[in-house]
Amino acid sequence: MPGILITGSTGQVGGELVRLFRSQNPSLEVHAPDRSQLDLRDPASIRDVVRTLLPQWIINPAAYTAVDRAESDQEDAFAVNAEAPRILGEEAAVIGAPVLHFSTDYVFAGDAERPYEETDLAKPLGVYGLSKLAGERNLAASGAAHLIFRTSWVYGATGKNFLRTILRVARQQPQMRIVADQHGAPTAARDLAQMTATIVAQLEETAGAGDLAEAIRSIQGIYNATNSGDTTWFGFAEEALRLRRAAEPCISFAELIPIPTAEYPTPARRPASSRLSCVKLSRTFVIQMRPWQTALGEVLKEIS
Ligand SMILES: NC(=O)C1=CN([C@@H]2O[C@H](COP(=O)(O)OP(=O)(O)OC[C@H]3O[C@@H](n4cnc5c(N)ncnc54)[C@H](OP(=O)(O)O)[C@@H]3O)[C@@H](O)[C@H]2O)C=CC1
Numbered sequence: 401m402p403g404i405l406i407t408g409s410t411g412q413v414g415g416e417l418v419r420l421f422r423s424q425n426p427s428l429e430v431h432a433p434d435r436s437q438l439d440l441r442d443p444a445s446i447r448d449v450v451r452t453l454l455p456q457w458i459i460n461p462a463a464y465t466a467v468d469r470a471e472s473d474q475e476d477a478f479a480v481n482a483e484a485p486r487i488l489g490e491e492a493a494v495i496g497a498p499v500l501h502f503s504t505d506y507v508f509a510g511d512a513e514r515p516y517e518e519t520d521l522a523k524p525l526g527v528y529g530l531s532k533l534a535g536e537r538n539l540a541a542s543g544a545a546h547l548i549f550r551t552s553w554v555y556g557a558t559g560k561n562f563l564r565t566i567l568r569v570a571r572q573q574p575q576m577r578i579v580a581d582q583h584g585a586p587t588a589a590r591d592l593a594q595m596t597a598t599i600v601a602q603l604e605e606t607a608g609a610g611d612l613a614e615a616i617r618s619i620q621g622i623y624n625a626t627n628s629g630d631t632t633w634f635g636f637a638e639e640a641l642r643l644r645r646a647a648e649p650c651i652s653f654a655e656l657i658p659i660p661t662a663e664y665p666t667p668a669r670r671p672a673s674s675r676l677s678c679v680k681l682s683r684t685f686v687i688q689m690r691p692w693q694t695a696l697g698e699v700l701k702e703i704s
């Protein structure tokens with residue numbers, strides 16, 4: 401039965417997308433194959449799944465997201481982040497299904513003094529960013545109607561993310577050293593899913609009985625999509641612990657110590673400023689993303 405194909409459903413954004421689409425419209429077929437049913441490192445597996453399911457939409461939040469590990473695992477990072485979007489795009493083009501894809505602020509070098517716009521020059525500092533940039537370009541060249549959402553610093557109540565690391569370690573250690581000179585926008589996975597569902601509904605409405613892929617082509621391309629406002633990793637951790645302390649006054653949490661990036665060496669370099677301007681998104685789709693603090697407060701209520 402036709403419907404939506406969502407990759408990466410065990411991940412943060414994929415999980416939220418599956419939950420949201422299933423709850424919004426129980427009669428919609430939501431196909432959410434896991435890695436055992438759809439291995440994105442394997443082009444034959446991708447082609448097989450798309451040709452069998454013939455979805456009306458393909459949403460691809462799956463990715464190789466281990467930023468540091470990617471430095472020594474280029475092959476897998478590029479297979480999942482660069483080649484899979486190409487193959488998905490090629491198959492989507494054949495069946496006329498639009499592809500909604502996710503990318504990252506880490507495509508930028510991070511030396512800009514203002515928020516990056518979609519047309520700014522991308523110049524990744526590491527393998528993860530390079531592989532994601534290649535994925536954007538491969539999808540764009542595939543012939544599929546597509547939207548690429550560049551987002552940043554994704555977190556949720558479950559999964560592997562900075563917020564959950566901070567909350568865990570802050571109960572175990574007296575002090576935590578957190579970089580305070582990398583700037584960006586924390587973005588809730590659920591807000592990205594909500595945004596995606598809103599856009600899908602708008603586009604279906606616009607297309608009406610006409611061709612969905614054709615309706616998308618005139619606006620296809622890259623869209624920055626983050627919660628609004630910005631902070632540093634230190635500021636993000638500080639706000640999370642401030643809210644936690646208010647909710648759990650009897651528990652003692654680590655003291656946070658702001659440090660420069662140079663004092664937190666990692667295999668992959670990260671951008672100093674990867675703030676993204678979301679003006680294009682809000683103009684095109686009439687979407688206003690919430691402030692990151694509001695989203696954080698909501699997500700924290702779900703974490704015990
Ligand atoms: N996390 C972040 O901070 C940011 C993420 N993004 C982008 O947003 C999107 C969503 O990220 P997020 O939800 O956080 O990612 P997660 O790391 O939470 O989830 C990644 C998903 O991809 C799946 N996956 C990875 N490799 C394969 C494979 N070979 N075959 C099949 N599935 C695979 C994982 O499956 P499994 O569980 O089996 O490993 C998992 O379901 C991605 O495109 C990411 O690049 C952009 C900016 C920030």
Ligand SMILES: Cc1cn([C@H]2C[C@H](O)[C@@H](COP(=O)(O)OP(=O)(O)O[C@H]3O[C@@H](C)C(=O)[C@@H](O)[C@H]3O)O2)c(=O)[nH]c1=O
Pocket residue numbers: 465466467468504505506551552553554561562565566576577578579582633664666670
């Ligand atoms: C855990 C920890 C991290 N840090 C620093 C390291 C790094 O500079 C920054 C963030 O660390 P993390 O490794 O959690 O986050 P990182 O893996 O860099 O997160 C990135 O993931 C990919 C997928 C993206 O697309 C990006 O938008 C971004 O969210 O915080 C500290 O300073 N102290 C700490 O205790």
Ligand SMILES: [Mg+2]
Pocket residue numbers: 465466467468
């Ligand atoms: Mg990480």
